[in-house]
Amino acid sequence: MRSISKSENPWQSHDWKVKTLISVTRGGSRLGFTCRSCERTFTHMTGNNQTWATDGHDVALAENISQRWLSENCPVSPVTGDVADRLNFKNPQAESVRSE
Ligand SMILES: [Zn+2]
Numbered sequence: 001m002r003s004i005s006k007s008e009n010p011w012q013s014h015d016w017k018v019k020t021l022i023s024v025t026r027g028g029s030r031l032g033f034t035c036r037s038c039e040r041t042f043t044h045m046t047g048n049n050q051t052w053a054t055d056g057h058d059v060a061l062a063e064n065i066s067q068r069w070l071s072e073n074c075p076v077s078p079v080t081g082d083v084a085d086r087l088n089f090k091n092p093q094a095e096s097v098r099s100e
Helices: 063-071
Strands: 014-026 028-035 041-045 052-056
Touching: 041 063, 052 063
Parallel strands: none
Antiparallel strands: 014 028, 028 041, 041 052
């Protein structure tokens, strides 16, 4: 386990490159964040202030990966384990709409 310093915001430790994916939706703007150092990617919705990890193509990763990446400081260089993390999608069947 790693401890998180309360005085530091892990989010600020990354070197972000930001692009607007969708400028205005009902939920606000949808922004794509890519770190120049560790190459982790996130999507941020300005409307509800939600942020989650993505595979680099705006596909959400599993909740536990989002939580972990958001809680970690920038590893500065790409982490080998991230390759496996990027295959762990939040919605494995994202393409098909299922009703449960
Ligand atoms: Zn980073």
